[in-house]
Amino acid sequence: MSDPYPARSSSGMPEREDKRSFLQKLAEFIHPGPDSRAELIETLNEAEHNEIIGPDSRVMLEGVIRMADMTAGDVMVAATRMDCLNIDAPYEELLHVVIDTAHSRFPVFEGEKENIIGILLAKDLLKLQRAPELNLRALLRPAVFVPESKGLNDLLREFRGNRNHLAVVIDEFGRVAGLITIEDVLEQIVGEIEDEFDIVEDHGDIFGLADHTYRVSGDTPVERVEEAFAVKLQDASGDEDFDTIGGLIAHAMGHVPKRGEHHVLAGLNFLVLHTKGGAVRWFKVSPATEADDNTG
Template sequence: MSDPHPSRPDREDKRTFLQKLAEFIHPGPDSTDELIETLVDAEQNNIIGAESRQMLEGVLRMADMTAGDVMVPTTRMDLVDIGEPMDSLLRGVIDAGHSRFPVFEGDRENIIGILLAKDLLKLYRAPEHNIRAMLRPAVFVPESKWLNDLLTDFRGNRNHLAVVIDEFGRVAGLVTIEDVLEEIVGEIEDEFDIADDEGDIFSLADRTYRVSGDTTIERVDEAFKVKLIGSDPEDEFDTIGGLIAHEMGHVPKRGERFTLAGLNFVVMHTKGGAVKWFKVSPVVDETP
């Protein structure tokens, strides 16, 4: 005899993610902070994943942020001087390692356009071209520009970099689409980021070396045949980035230089308050 009340298979939950989230937070929080707390509860109740919660939290926080909150300040901007000799200009572009550079003429405040590093390759195919002809229009935004609006502009006009202007019309810094997106998705790896197993010291075409800030001091000693010791021998450091920062007495900034144990260290790239890459070369003895 058949079962008059056969068991029914569990129905598939066809609610969308947003429907689940809306039902969970109903009737809704009264502030952004409460909404963020609700998202944490949703994660703990397995309604959303950790990455989804972090991204949603980033979107909420970004709504209250401006270009001035995430910009690279003018003191740390890598600019290109339109009047600089080509060889020197190319070295600066290669050392900085960015894909886009604001270009100025005369005064650093006089930004006349944006140079894409890839456009410099055209000079090898057509040497008659000049840098000025390659410049893209520069986009200027106020420090008070909301990040939500800035992201919309980036998507709409296909620009990936904007120069930030303060209330007096002076250059305050620059902001990229990566800076904005990192507020949502967290740190984005770039061309300087490599996996731990891909190496830490690389030779460059100009006979200098690119050295990761996370490289151990022992590894640097071995590679360059030196003995790196700080000003206080009792201080112990594991990485070259930690040692150089300690010796300089502050968090190194891009472009800063320091000499130690017969080696010149130039900060190529920083991220999160730490040096990601140094450019290293032996000190040249100019004594006749």
């Protein structure tokens, strides 16, 4: 018959039964738990190997651990690659930038790009089309500024708390160093997030389109592109040290490619379809014609 009055500790609370076996206790005594992030990550790798957790779970848990040491400066989009809007630009020019870049939020500057005066949501720009008498300044949301040293854990907490999805990053001298979004932070945990403007990559890195052209991922190895189109791209560019077609084309163009620009190399026309984080995500590739040139 069980004891109706379980043993209690000196604090008056019932003692919890230790269900660990002697061998488990001995193993934990000999091999205590991880005492550093590196050991914790190694423990997660062992847990995946032993099928305690799945690969996706391990990657996310590692992302959470590594993110603890990361700052806004580690993840931000550099100022030179920021897509900003000029408060004094005409409506058609603003609309052109919004459509070309396909972002949902834009820093707005006045005079020079260092002078960020607010954030414009792309959807708010539609209000000007229906009511041209509106002042664009009235549509701006307050800009949030954070230092480069801001920890990603703290930044994510603030993003969630104040419902902001974008912050302007400031360097130690008070200059604009770049911008960071909640998506940039979350991608450190879950990997790259595809948004409604991203093209789903479900057909491989090179595949044919209905108009007899090809869509090519920017991170496709140069050798694979050369083999697929029977060309020599490295020889045509004069360089031998580029691994991806995106890196090769960017070097050949001499700047970070933007959506809509194109470049002719080895008889092929590379049209930039989509960019993200300063890199080309997708090219549209077709045979170059006499009308094609490299003026972009």
